[in-house]
Amino acid sequence: MKFDTSGFETSMPMIGFGSSSDLLDGFSSVPSFDLPRTTDFDGFQKEAVQMVKPAKGTTTLAFIFKEGVMVAADSRASMGGYISSQSVKKIIEINPYMLGTMAGGAADCQFWHRNLGIKCRLHELANKRRISVSGASKLLANMLYSYRGMGLSVGTMIAGWDETGPGLYYVDNEGGRLKGDRFSVGSGSPYAYGVLDSGYKFDMSVAEASELARRSIYHATFRDGASGGVASVYHVGPKGWTKLSGDDVGELHYHYYPVTPAIAEQVMEEAAAE
């Protein structure tokens, strides 16, 4: 069908009368742009974006509680159906008091977190004090916003402790930045949210919170095909972050749900007559 261009014709007066004003000059020609040659005009761009968009196959979570911030993640990297690695470090140490989590493209997350670490250090040197978590997450969000639409895939949480106390921000490749107390990112996040939300209390001890985080990651790895490997748990307190545990999820399953040996029936046939 012939493309209808009547909507592009402007009703503004063309050609200035007398002295041309600056305003009208910019409008003197009809705005036009190249149209793509395609049968599906509305859908093709979405298809192109979907093709380059790597699925965020992972589970990461972070929450604020009385004693600071708890950060946990799985360690599986998948390419479609193939597991390319079971031992990826998804919790990135930006500096001794700030952590970032990785979801989406591994290269994108690693590069931009390191870049953020550099910017934070430069801020410290220029201002003689540490950068706040709010400031650090804003730096990252603005950087990602300027690359919006170019196919970066980053779904990260910045967790840290600054002068105002514990801080947690979610930042993604669309340039979104959200402040919150509880986040989970990745394909396994719905399962992790289920366990995390039902077990969460603000007044938890470090031990209880780390067990909740570990359990949430374990449940996500059980249900989600793209999450698995090792469940790592980190704690960010007033003196910085510490790694609390890194348990293999395969063994965690039998720790939570031990196998009771059952006798299987064995079918016996008549022995062949000799």
Add this chain to the structure above:
Amino acid sequence: MSIFEYNGSAVVAMVGKNCFAIASDRRLGVQLQTIATDFKRISKIHDHLFIGLSGLATDVQTLYQRLVFRHKLYQLREERDMKPETFASLVSAILYEKRFGPYLCQPVIAGLGDDNKPFICTMDSIGAKELAKDFVVSGTASESLYGACEAMFKPDMEAEELFETISQALLSSVDRDCLSGWGGHVYVVTPNEIKERILKGRMD
């Protein structure tokens, strides 16, 4: 992801000395979400004949019911069990009937034929038979399975060693596949007995 990878599956069969083993994973999923961890993919046709079906779960169940029906009819008419080679031809014919709207599964057939000689074969979804003397694989983890079986297989293994080999091959292959695993189900069949075992695997 293709329709064959919608539910996720892994099936493998191996030949030993006068015995065979057939094994599968136990996951039923809907793309990345795991729905069940006790899905039966391998079914007995008669005491010396097993079929394992990988691929779309609904077709796995329907095709199995069709095949059991055909075999029961055969038993009534011929008053004996079907030979594995005959059964393989039957499956191939049934799959080709649906050439332009196929059952989206790949069967793996394993049985003991005359003189207790083990027989294995696999097929694609429209019935192309592939006979093998050592092992056959199918499912989303098939490439990993080919590698593992090639490395671990030895000819003329006894039942216990065959069980160990097929279990290790299955578990190590599904550990590299997001869509299959969550345990294993192994049948080792000798002329006198069928041993069914559940494997403890990684549940991620």
